Amino acid sequence: MTKSKSFLKNLIKPFVSKSSKDQNEVDLEKIAAQEQKEFSFETLVAATNNFHPTVKLGEGGFGPVYKGKLDDGREIAVKKLSQSSAQGKKEFQSESKLLARVQHRNVVHLLGYCVHGAEKLLVYQYVANESLDKLLFKSDRRDVLDWKRRYDIILGIAKGLLYLHEEAHCRIIHRDIKASNILLDEKWVPKIADFGMARLYSENQTHPFKLDFKINDGWQWIHGAEYVMHGHLSEKADVFSFGVVVLELISGQKNSKFNRDPDSRNLLEWAYKLYKKQRSLEIMDPTITSSADGDQVAMCIQIGLLCVQSDPKSRPDMGRVVVILSKKPSILEEPMRPGYPGSRYRMSNPPTASSSASGTSGTSHSFGSTTTTTQTATLTATTSGLTSPRLDPHGKRPMKD
Numbered sequence: 001m002t003k004s005k006s007f008l009k010n011l012i013k014p015f016v017s018k019s020s021k022d023q024n025e026v027d028l029e030k031i032a033a034q035e036q037k038e039f040s041f042e043t044l045v046a047a048t049n050n051f052h053p054t055v056k057l058g059e060g061g062f063g064p065v066y067k068g069k070l071d072d073g074r075e076i077a078v079k080k081l082s083q084s085s086a087q088g089k090k091e092f093q094s095e096s097k098l099l100a101r102v103q104h105r106n107v108v109h110l111l112g113y114c115v116h117g118a119e120k121l122l123v124y125q126y127v128a129n130e131s132l133d134k135l136l137f138k139s140d141r142r143d144v145l146d147w148k149r150r151y152d153i154i155l156g157i158a159k160g161l162l163y164l165h166e167e168a169h170c171r172i173i174h175r176d177i178k179a180s181n182i183l184l185d186e187k188w189v190p191k192i193a194d195f196g197m198a199r200l201y202s203e204n205q206t207h208p209f210k211l212d213f214k215i216n217d218g219w220q221w222i223h224g225a226e227y228v229m230h231g232h233l234s235e236k237a238d239v240f241s242f243g244v245v246v247l248e249l250i251s252g253q254k255n256s257k258f259n260r261d262p263d264s265r266n267l268l269e270w271a272y273k274l275y276k277k278q279r280s281l282e283i284m285d286p287t288i289t290s291s292a293d294g295d296q297v298a299m300c301i302q303i304g305l306l307c308v309q310s311d312p313k314s315r316p317d318m319g320r321v322v323v324i325l326s327k328k329p330s331i332l333e334e335p336m337r338p339g340y341p342g343s344r345y346r347m348s349n350p351p352t353a354s355s356s357a358s359g360t361s362g363t364s365h366s367f368g369s370t371t372t373t374t375q376t377a378t379l380t381a382t383t384s385g386l387t388s389p390r391l392d393p394h395g396k397r398p399m400k401d
């Protein structure tokens, strides 16, 4: 291109019409489709010593994860998806390619994928330190997480979520933000794992009212409730889950195992009660007392409580959270009562449309406490209401976007 032509091009760049911008995006999609993101099964077998049990990192709802090393020295984590996904090969390949373009400092990078017969595998960058839940709740090393590190982790997760919600090439609602899905690298930089699983797993991509939730774990319950209430799942479900992680990081208490205060059903309620009495700092983990900046901790508690408010509309979006965390505004609004998290509870009666709706407004439900296995109930909602939930024998299956 001649100098004058490129000068002209730069000059008109800001005024380029939307349709030509869209064309650029379409072009990018085409480039992505041609990108080589496919790993051969042999490469992954060699990298993981044939998926040897000694390199197994763990097993989540989607299948086992193995540590591996590629010939070029890169360390990887290979997730073998359990075979309950009915997604076709082509669809899996194109969704994986799209997700592999999701790149952010605070999101685990999906390097590629592999299809081998009926098996589907995902190849991620290996993140060296443990997941946040192991460090915070299951180890005697949680003092390595001083306040500064915890604050940076809160800010990092917020930035990662903002990217997924608003900045990535495709809008991604995570749906399962929790401490075990936050991995920490060698510099304690948080990286959000398991994003986009709904895109890879959905059985029926076209059914807008299909929703799954785990009976006895995680936040799918509140997500399900919001879904029923509003007919769609919004980013605000992730905001809620982010708020829970913030309060867990500050208190060192796992919300789903909360037992600090017999008068509070969960961590959120406890934090809210103390906040209302202007004693919010009492939730602080004793191991960070010496390193903590009281004002900053109080601000983070308030942000956490704003994020877990029962009304999704009242929760801030992640853009606002990042701004507040980065710039320290002087005045924050008063949080209202937190939503009903449900992770500590077992449903004895599956929700009906009306009980689900009340789930987000903080009223109580009838819950038993006997189920110990992780099972997933699938609610199939129609425009006129909900049909009965059916148990999903395959375990976790995420909701689709």
Ligand SMILES: Nc1ncnc2c1ncn2[C@@H]1O[C@H](COP(=O)(O)OP(=O)(O)OP(=O)(O)O)[C@@H](O)[C@H]1O
Pocket (backbone or CB within 6 Å): 057, 058, 059, 060, 061, 062, 063, 064, 065, 077, 079, 108, 124, 125, 126, 127, 128, 130, 131, 176, 180, 181, 183, 193, 194
């Ligand atoms: N990219 C990665 N780098 C290092 N470890 C990883 C990576 N991805 C997953 N792991 C580890 O593998 C194990 C299983 O992870 P996975 O995400 O499948 O399940 P989970 O988070 O334990 O449970 P759930 O499926 O309910 O979210 C966890 O210990 C996790 O920390």
